[in-house]
Amino acid sequence: MTGSLQVVLGSGLLGVFCVASVEKIFPAPPSHIVLLFLGMTAAPGLDRLELLLAITVAGSTLGSLFWYMMGRRLGEARAEALVGRFGRYVFLPLATYRKLAEAYRRRAFAASLVAQLIPTVRNYLGIGAGALRLAILPFASATLLGAMIWNSSFLLIGYLLRGGDHNLVSIGFRIIAVVVLVEATFFLALRYRTMRRRRAELAGG
Numbered sequence: 001m002t003g004s005l006q007v008v009l010g011s012g013l014l015g016v017f018c019v020a021s022v023e024k025i026f027p028a029p030p031s032h033i034v035l036l037f038l039g040m041t042a043a044p045g046l047d048r049l050e051l052l053l054a055i056t057v058a059g060s061t062l063g064s065l066f067w068y069m070m071g072r073r074l075g076e077a078r079a080e081a082l083v084g085r086f087g088r089y090v091f092l093p094l095a096t097y098r099k100l101a102e103a104y105r106r107r108a109f110a111a112s113l114v115a116q117l118i119p120t121v122r123n124y125l126g127i128g129a130g131a132l133r134l135a136i137l138p139f140a141s142a143t144l145l146g147a148m149i150w151n152s153s154f155l156l157i158g159y160l161l162r163g164g165d166h167n168l169v170s171i172g173f174r175i176i177a178v179v180v181l182v183e184a185t186f187f188l189a190l191r192y193r194t195m196r197r198r199r200a201e202l203a204g205g
């Protein structure tokens with residue numbers, strides 16, 4: 001896997017931009033692996049790291065806008081049907097897509113930002129945003145901010161690990177396990193808060 005990355009990234013910053021864009025469309029290898037690899041091998045100094053961050057954020061945002069335009073073209077019904085048929089193959093169950101769509105209806109910017117920090121969901125969140133015809137500027141802004149948080153985290157970790165004898169895949173899986181744990185805790189807390197609010201409303205009503 002790292003051999004393939006080295007070949008693509010051998011074309012320089014254009015290769016970095018292409019990998020960041022395509023990863024949002026076909027997430028193989030996962031973005032955190034790509035970003036760790038870049039931080040470990042392509043950033044000899046902080047100035048280069050900043051440049052890599054800017055380029056990967058631009059590529060990630062462009063990839064998300066690709067799915068946004070696809071969702072807008074498909075429309076809500078066709079997009080949901082597509083996810084229902086093929087979503088399980090890319091780890092996007094229909095139930096998850098529907099929850100994301102409902103969150104979009106309530107708080108478009110916040111949902112776009114949070115979804116950008118969830119593995120797999122971050123790759124395809126643009127489909128729902130486009131299908132629901134959310135305003136493109138808030139979606140793009142939230143995507144840009146989320147990509148900055150996500151990309152800078154993994155680039156920095158890779159940068160701090162540079163020069164050592166590390167197993168990239170092993171590190172990637174450990175980090176993503178931590179990310180998933182933190183996100184699961186967050187959503188459980190959010191669900192608990194929602195349940196408490198509903199109980200309070202029922203008690204008050």
